[in-house]
Amino acid sequence: MSKRARVAAKSAAPKKAKVRDVFVAVPFAGLTDETEWIALRELVPAATAPLKLNAELTEKYGDRDITLATILPMAWPAMVKADGRILLGLQRHVQSGDVNRDLAVALLNALETTPGQSVAVPALPGQGERLGDLLADGPLDLTMHETFGFWLDEGQDDDPGVAASLESANGAIAPTAKMAAVKAAYWTRMGEKSHIRWVLPHAESEALDALATLGAAGELTLGEQTRFAGMFRAHGRLVPVWDLPVDSEAAEWEDALAQFATRFEAALGKELTPEARKAKQGLIGRQLTLR
Template identity: 65%
Template sequence: MSKRRRIQRAADVAVTGKREKVRDVFVPRPFEGLADEPEWIALRELVPAASAPLRLVPELVEEHGDRPVTLATVLPMAAPAMTKADGRVFVGLQRHQQSGDVSRDLAEALLCALRTEPGRTVAVPPLPGPGPRLQDILVDGPLDVSMHEGFEFWLDPGAADDPTVQASLERANAAIYPTVRLAAARAAYWCRVPEKAHVRWVLPDDEDAALDALARLSAAGTLPLAGGTKFAGMFRAHGRLVPVWDLPEDVPAADWEEPVREFAGRYAEALAEKEPLDAAGRRARHGLLGRQLTLR
């Protein structure tokens, strides 16, 4: 089905209210094909408060106007989308209800928001069924990520003057742990949680190739970022590996730029190796698999 046809089909459902019986399908790499796939994963799974502008494809601009669209890590009450009275649209990556295809979920939330009167609550189905995905409705490109220390970017000017809004905002902000986007590697983030800090990096490469590269580094004893750090394990998230390192909590994020840059170089060299893993590498690979946690 063409991109235009998928968008038109979604619009027809919105008008008629008729929807086919929904059959959920799991998509292991929902952000595959997007230029910044690792960053989408990081914002979805790792980052508490960040945003990035999105651009609609010309067909949607023609239909709905050139409305500002913002991708947010999370919205109030983990809503999938919201609209502002001035026409702005926000789409939330981290939400309560989702289908097996995160890209389809986000696209449907965005389309529902575009069809909703500005300033009104956006109704989004929990299982959207077949239809356009992010890859169909966005002009693709690297995400221009803005990190936030709090969720004030949700609010309209002056809204925080309301005591109820202020109290709600303070509760939301209290749940944020300090997070810094590192320049040394794309989709690498430092964060500090109680009693320790971490670096987590969404690797852009095929899982098997990335795992082999990490195994080579483990066998060579070069998997830690630096002295005083520990390789804690790795996540599987949306079809990509996310290695995690434990760090001293009292060392600031900026001090880890160079160790991460150096590790990225070691990783690239290991990734380029074409020979099969030797016995030590195979043992290391098996050990890494035992320290792996899957995130959807």
């Protein structure tokens, strides 16, 4: 083929559509347990929750056993066990600007993957279905785990290599407990401190104003020996953080957190005083953002 013919053939070939990344600031908005999805992705080391496909996909794929997991081995996006069970990982290495769409594509690809084989996912998922289009949405029935033993099938830990890998992963788990006083709040112990972190279910501006009102009134702590450490933004929601005595346990702070939640609800929607506006600037200056 002549050079001219090759150039003509190349120009005549259909061009592959370019997939662009799109950033979605509040990716879990619309899901019943939005704040728990955020907490499992950003706060909780080891937890699982069953997921159920909607009626249309159940008719197509059957009543598949699907489990949402905080993280999978090597931060894989999904696993399909030899018996067809699917594990969907929230915390992963490869991700786009739309976490919800990433998870939806991982789930769809897992549904099409032969049991026991690796699940392939694209670096950029492109436009398409989101979790709300695939799942029978509802509250997450969470199970907290002290180890990553849920990764393994029965007998797998007999393999020395698997056992060593699991031991290493387990060693990185910080003690974590789910608080009962409010949704999406978790106690954890890290190093020399214990903390409580709470994913607030309100728009950022609304939540920030309420925190500023409490800050101006000196009501941001959870009581004596505690400190309001600041907050971070995660997937479009604010997450306040409290420092606690390192030797305290989660159950000791249920009442204090419930009382704070009552104060917080009362502060929502209040017009900011000059003192609260000053407190707001201080809060903004200490705010971090997680994507």
